[in-house]
Amino acid sequence: MSAKKIITVFGATGAQGGGxxxxxxxxxxxxxxxxxxxVTRNINSDPAKKLAAKGVEIVxxxxxxxxxxxxxxxxxxxxxxxxxxxxxxxxxxEEQQGRNLADAAKEAGVxxxxxxxxxxxxxLSNGKLSRVYHFDSKAHVEDYVRSLGIPASFFCPGLYxxxxxxxxxxxxxxxxxxxxxxxxxxxxSSSIPxxxxxxxxxxxxxxxxxxxxxxxxxxxxxxxxLTCEEIVEGFRRVFPxxxxxxRYIAADEGxxxxxxxxxxxxxxxxxxxxxxxxxxxxxxxxxxxxxDETHRxxxxxxxxWEEHLKTSEKLKSLK
Numbered sequence: 001m002s003a004k005k006i007i008t009v010f011g012a013t014g015a016q017g018g019g020x021x022x023x024x025x026x027x028x029x030x031x032x033x034x035x036x037x038x039v040t041r042n043i044n045s046d047p048a049k050k051l052a053a054k055g056v057e058i059v060x061x062x063x064x065x066x067x068x069x070x071x072x073x074x075x076x077x078x079x080x081x082x083x084x085x086x087x088x089x090x091x092x093x094e095e096q097q098g099r100n101l102a103d104a105a106k107e108a109g110v111x112x113x114x115x116x117x118x119x120x121x122x123x124l125s126n127g128k129l130s131r132v133y134h135f136d137s138k139a140h141v142e143d144y145v146r147s148l149g150i151p152a153s154f155f156c157p158g159l160y161x162x163x164x165x166x167x168x169x170x171x172x173x174x175x176x177x178x179x180x181x182x183x184x185x186x187x188x189s190s191s192i193p194x195x196x197x198x199x200x201x202x203x204x205x206x207x208x209x210x211x212x213x214x215x216x217x218x219x220x221x222x223x224x225x226l227t228c229e230e231i232v233e234g235f236r237r238v239f240p241x242x243x244x245x246x247r248y249i250a251a252d253e254g255x256x257x258x259x260x261x262x263x264x265x266x267x268x269x270x271x272x273x274x275x276x277x278x279x280x281x282x283x284x285x286x287x288x289x290x291x292d293e294t295h296r297x298x299x300x301x302x303x304x305w306e307e308h309l310k311t312s313e314k315l316k317s318l319k
Contacts, residue, residue, distance in 0.1 A: 004035040005077040006034070006035050006076045007078040007079070007080065008037040008038075008072060008073055008079045009036060009038050009039065009080045010039045010061075010079070010080060010101070011039070011082045012040050012056065013038070013045065013047040013048055013051065014082070014084070016082050016116055016157065017039075018047075018197075019197050019200030019201045020201045020204045021038055021051060021201070022198070022201055023200075023201020023204070023205055024036050024201060024204075027201070029209075035057065036056045037056070037057040037076065038056045042060070043059065063083065064096075066104050066107075070104045073104050073105055073108040074108050076108065077110070077111050078110065078111065078112040078113075078114065079101075079112070079114065080114045080155075080204055081101045081113065081115050083098050083101070083137075083138070083141075089133075089268060089269060094137040094138075095144075098115070098137070098141030098144070099141060102115070102144055102145045102150070103148070105150055106148050110150065110151075111151060112151055112215075113150050113153075114153055114204060114208075115138075115142060115152060115153075115154050115155070116138065116154075117138045117142040117154040117218065119287060120135065121139075121275070121276075121283075122136050123139075124279075124283055125283050129278055129282075129283070131271045132276050133268075135279075142154055146216070151215055152215065153211070153216065153217055153218075154218040154219065155200070156218045156221055157200070157203075157221045158194055158220070158221060158223075158286075159192050159193060159280075160196075162196075162308075162312065164194075164231065165312040165315055166313065166314045168184060170182075178245075179245040179246060180235065180242065180246040180247075181248070182231060182246065182247075184228060184256070185252065185255075186228065186250060186277050186280055187228070188227060188228045188248045188250055190227060190280045190281040191226070192226055192227070193222030193291065194224055194226060194305050195221055195223065196223065196302075196307075199221075202298055205300070206219060206297050206298045206299070210297055219297070220291055221294065226305055232247060234305045234309065235309060238306050238318075239315070239318040239319060240319075241319040242318040242319060253274065257270055
């Protein structure tokens, strides 16, 4: 039997990377073909130890040290790379880390580099929305990856479902409120491409299986588009007792900013989130692009909004 090909997964204990690892060690079509090398900062953490117990090769690297990145990538057929803007809230740092990863992949001679990317919103909006830093940084790295000429494709996740269910659904607070509310600073008709990070591996599997077809292309990774109103309708169906009267409220900018500030959110993050939601209403998360091509290629079931709600840590106990 020939040796397994290595897929090196950065952020192996995180949301996206963890989803890739889970799929590649369990999927019948992948587990006998691929060996998984998981990169994490702390190889002694409990999540890292659990992955090691499942046969994942756990290694450590520093995104700010290209030599350490080359070391963990060497020997890999495929690399899944993701960075976390929110860790330091520093666009310049994230872009440098992204360039370091790409340079390391080129030096190591990787056959397939999969970058977790997003669209350039400053460009898409013609400068109207210039504070969606966590999108623009990844798009700038994508441009850099393309400039290197390495064999690459681009995984573009939709809006995280847990971010909506955990942060923007508010329970009743009698006597002022007797119903669950979902509130964003955009019209209820605004459409959102929904993504469950546990599905990341299903999309990456698709990029691997269709490598030649998808080299140089983006895979828009979301299970469905739903409007804000439709998101609430799903909530009502899943939780008919608690959520039967749930409603959507389009918050004004001042109310949204006050709500975020009350949770201790820094101003730079409030700005980024406000512009991100404005993107949904005014330009479209993916610039209005369809998900049809993604759904044609992905063979596995993708988590729906209602399925997600049933597993939400904040909401799953509701009836």
